[in-house]
Amino acid sequence: MNEETLQNRQDYNVRLLTIFFLYVTFNGAVRKWLLTDSLTGNLLLGIQIGFPLIFAVLVRTKPYTRFTFSVLAAYSLLLVIMAFNPLGQSILHGVIGYFLHIGVFLPLLIYFNDRDAFPVERMNRLFFLVILFELLLGTLQFMSPSTSPINKYVRDTTDTGGIAMLYTINRVRITGSFSYLGGMGSLFVFFGFWIWGLRLTKASTLLVGFALICCAVISPMTGSRGLSAFLIILTGCAFISTITDLRNSLALGLLSILIVGVLQFTDLSLVSEAYTGLNERVTNHVADSENETRAFGQIWEIIDFRGNYPWLGTGLGGTYQGAIALMGESIYLKEYGYYEEEPERVILEGGYLLFMVRIFLWLLVFQQSRIPVAFCALLLILHVFYTVTVFNVFTAFYTVMAFMYLDRSYYVRQQNEI
Template sequence: MKEYIGLLAPFAILFILYLSVQNWRNSIKTVLVLVVIEGVLRKWVLPQASQFIYFLKDIVLIGAYLRYYIFSSTEKNFRIKGNSAAETIASVILLLTGWCLLQVFNPSLGSAIIGIFGIRGYLLYIPLIWMLPNLFRSEEELYKFLRSYLLLVIPVGLLAVTQFFSPPSSPLNVYSADLKLDVATFGDGNSTNVRVTGTFSYIAGYAVYAIISFGLLVPLLAFQQSRWWRWATIAELLLIIGTSFMNGSRGLFYSEILFLIGYFGVQLLTNLKTSVPLIKQFTVPIITITVATITWFQSAINSLLFRINSNHDVSSRASGSFIEPFEFMKLKGLDSYGAGATHPAASVLRNILNLPPGETIPVFYESEMGRVVLEIGPIGFFLWYLLRLILIYLLWRTFLKLKRPLLRQLALSAFLIHALQFPNQLVFNHTLLVYYWFLAGFIFLLPRLEQIENWKQQQEFFNGPDTYRPHTSYR
């Protein structure tokens, strides 16, 4: 079977590229869906083609890039020149790109093929940030896409619940066979359950999906929706919170708490007058979700709390992720081991393609910050994290400038997610990479949508008072 897949792969790649080039907007939205269902395809539908499916969303994304940047000349309304924020980001990206390309040919890698694969996590998804301003043409279109996209939470969450109450040997828990039971399971001493992954291949993938969905659902809950969509949003939040306990990730648990503290704290600090009514809107949903979570997910809550109480290395791991890169800088000075040197797939590529071995890295690495230093050196480390800090700052500034409620809350959510994910895996987490650069595009998308809506309101106002709507809700 694998031999046939190898023969058909080139034709499949060309066919997928052809389809994705047809409509770049649909291709970007397809990539966001593929992020969610990729694990289903890899675990249950076509496990023999797991490696090909891993790159499927990249192929679709490249097709969208070809259409947008090369074959289309009429849809690019966003311009970098003249936009100070865009020019700043572009300057750092240009320097980072140049440096990463040098690291592709680092002699320590043994082969440039490893380097080409390695820069994928640094550079491949960045072009999304320039496409997003043209992806949605109105606030209503963005809102309707988000509410429809988040409906995926329901089947994904229900699958996760089923996994939690199924044994580790169940076909639903394929990943647990590849991990040690003490990693793939957890419990409160009385019972042991799997750490759920939903449709994702591994625990970390679902943890990313949960915090992203959580961060997008909270602003929608504050927005005036129809009764059906409001209750759908509450149900989705309930599933995300409940399955977050079932995932067993302490980082996810802390992130959701810090997100809520930041979300409501920033509202109170920046605009007390509007924050009080906003917080009141959350009273009934919070009570509903809290009671339902305690009632239906008590065993998952107990298991996670037991895991938290039995592990006391959280603070040391958090501080270690910031200390580690400076320790690793002593190994090679300004040099490094090359892009992709620490990627788990590097050894697989070497075996499959019979590539020469790279230089042995003489230290144990765990945090992403340390791995970035090992791969692209102190200069690359500085450029990479400078870019990420700039994005956080610009998302904050976007939040402060926006006036329309939904767009403003989405900007705040994107800012909080970027800030919370700063020390976490990004280069080596292909699930987060798509969402990270999608949310980064909010820096340019949300102000543009506000300009469009303000223009519409001006037209409505001048056309007659009966057509004027200061703010609107979408059904």
């Protein structure tokens, strides 16, 4: 295909991804502040659940290679078969489960089939505006009482019982433009990848520094230990991968020291108060061993799986709260008992077969990416065991955007070095 055709694909795909990004980031705000009826909210969320197939239909790329088509067709067929598992609660559970499980892999494999058609670095201005908006909104939420309309969730609540709090400092855990905590955390994990990509492409030190400040401020205000850990890991990777760029590394290192110093010694600031609340959460959960459970519990659940159907599971969509609210919960899940982390839920729905297929697909994603092998190994562990890319549709979308951006950044950097 000629250069003009590639340019057309690039322009169209950037516009499409911009629409998707804005929709995912702000549909929660619409659902909790504007169109608050449950029917409209479910419709808006349903559209987001369908993102992978909507993307596949609307995106413009060169024809799929035989390999890409074969992988996507085989995985899709497997999911269709699993959706009709006779142990499942309903066909609706299976249909919703199909969309959830095809999740990140359909968009990413389409991207890798024609990465030149996805210049996501053109969206930097949009990312800057969104992170600035979330910083301002999040700070306002943190300053406001839990009963304020600005801290409303999608579900109605009249007291702090429905709002997540940092109780030791009596502050809300902010949600930004999202309908619940998980969406805000997912977005800022993406911004961690964005910082990594900006470093690779030698973006303005001021822009990188501003993004770091936003993450350093917002992370403790969410009260999320997982988000804080992810941002530390991702920014560490960003520095390590660009350590040979001495001038920018020195400038950014000095800026980071300045940021940490200001946050550490400004005792009256909201940020210092937020870090106090986050530190209390971490400390309290050390005492009750929850931190250790969150770190290693899902690994033991995989090794010593307690379900009665470990190989093929009990049907797709069975553990998804939205499907359960609409059509009830399978008796085969009720006998399993409490479940929370994604790996055990994947095995519950599709058995070890689906779990191993997903690991294979992640390996395929990393094999096709331009990300160095050492970082791929780290990201594989994080996304197999600690990232909810199936049952959190916000995380699924931002994971796709994160890998597109990081892979494109390495790709552009390598092209410039030739």
